[in-house]
Amino acid sequence: MSIRHGLLALLDQGPSYGYQLRTEFEARTGATWPLNVGQVYTTLNRLERDGLVTPDGEDEEGHQFYAVTDEGRAELRSWFDSPVARTNPPRDELAIKLAMAVTVPGVDVRAVVQAQRLHSVKALQDYTRLKARALTAASDESAADTDLAWLLVLDQLIFQTEAEVRWLDHCETRLANRKPSARPAAAPARRVAKTQGEER
Incomplete structure (x- = not known):
């Protein structure tokens, strides 16, 4: 799951702050993959570091808004245009x-x-x-x-x-x-303590 690109898609529709993004993300996915606010803000900080979002002021309650940049929109378009790779399937x-x-x-x-x-x-x-x-x-x-x-x-x-x-x-x-295996399972390796004077 790409939280990074999911947040970019939401910000492409207008500036938002962390809690709003979490609420909207879960509304669109039925909370199938719940997010916590800390996870959202960690991702926003990385997006800002990479130049994909930028701070966009605060409201009267002190919520920090973020807006997507032109680079962020280009990254989002690339994500939508590219198929999800199956060459390295996730661990199941x-x-x-x-x-x-x-x-x-x-x-x-x-x-x-x-x-x-x-x-x-x-x-x-x-x-x-x-x-x-x-x-x-x-x-x-x-x-x-x-x-x-x-x-x-x-x-x-x-x-x-x-x-x-x-x-x-x-x-x-x-x-x-399944046919019974003709080869017995390999015994686990055992560590043998060396006695003093034993050849190394």
């Missing part, structure tokens, strides 16, 4: 867990898969209910663009979770067809 905890489970003796891998599948199906049901409510809200004449933004995020979560459930089903099939 579930994939790592299963990769480790099949190589560690004594782990019931099928139980791990089944437990995750139950959890993922429950999440899918929750996302589907949220989508039904979001569709109702989006059909209202007063619906804002943020309602559509939340629907897009929900669609991504649903498709991603559906794919995860299919992958887990595939994992179960692979495990059922």
Whole structure:
């Protein structure tokens, strides 16, 4: 998730201060990736350092506003125009867990898969209910663009979770067809204490 570019996109619509940016970011993403104000201001400081935003005065309550610079707009346009790279996929905890489970003796891998599948199906049901409510809200004449933004995020979560459930089903099939390994697992290396006078 690019908080950096998300904040630039919000500032492209007008100057804002940290709490406003956090609120608007979460409104557009349904708080799927919640931010804290400290995280927002840390990112703003880095954007200012890089010349992408600039301080734009304070209000009567002392809130520091920020505005996007021309360089920031160019960075934002480049982000929108460039596809998200898949050459270095992010670490996936579930994939790592299963990769480790099949190589560690004594782990019931099928139980791990089944437990995750139950959890993922429950999440899918929750996302589907949220989508039904979001569709109702989006059909209202007063619906804002943020309602559509939340629907897009929900669609991504649903498709991603559906794919995860299919992958887990595939994992179960692979495990059922797996042949017993003919090679015993390597024993962990042991450190042997050297006695005095032992050759080095």
